[in-house]
Amino acid sequence: GAVVSQHPSWVICKSGTSVKIECRSLDFQATTMFWYRQFPKQSLMLMATSNEGSKATYEQGVEKDKFLINHASLTLSTLTVTSAHPEDSSFYICSARGIQGASYEQYFGPGTRLTVT
Amino acid sequence: DAKTTQPTSMDCAEGRAANLPCNHSTISGNEYVYWYRQIHSQGPQYIIHGLKNNETNEMASLIITEDRKSSTLILPHATLRDTAVYYCIVRAREGGFKTIFGAGTRLFVKA
Helix, strand or coil: CCCEEEECCEEEECCCCCEEEEEEECCCCCCEEEEEEECCCCCCEEEEEEECCCCCEECCCCCCCCEEEEEEECCEEEEEECCCCHHHCEEEEEEEEEEECCEEEEEECCCEEEEEC | CCCCECCCEEEEECCCCEEEEEECCCCCCCCEEEEEEECCCCCCEEEEEECCCCEECCCCEEEECCCCCEEEEEECCCCHHHCEEEEEEEECCCCCCCCCCCCCEEEEEEC
């Protein structure tokens, strides 16, 4: 089956620094990638949608200058949390959409736990 | 916004069938019913999906009512490892869709 990986699986950073999270589709080409954020005991919240080679589309309330998304290839998307603060501590999950047979399917990565101290 | 309604939590005895309901009364004709689950601190795991016919795979069965306004996910023999949050999602399969998660059902499988 289709596999999506994320790196790192967890990261601790100091307040004010930036952190980059990578999302890769390992065995398929992902024309679209999604980034979600999940706080403890809450559901996944969609942050943004990115299409390869285009600017990301952010959901309402998500700061695009703080959460920089790059989708430079069909197998790689990155999320950079700029000037991270403790309230940015969360579980970040990426998802990739690719063609499976005659339709599109969406596959999820294992998540990245970000802790900002 | 999520288009589904699920109970907040459910309990199930180990070895018994777990039946998780989902209401999706506003589902469109081209939308499928998808089920994912999320075990603590992991990414969502795909379970099953269907359009209007009942579906079964090695993990679960999906029963969709004839009017497609509700469905039930059945885990035939629940184990402790099935303890997770289960999300019922309706979405299209053509390009342009995005998966929006509701609150899901927290299933506790007890020994």
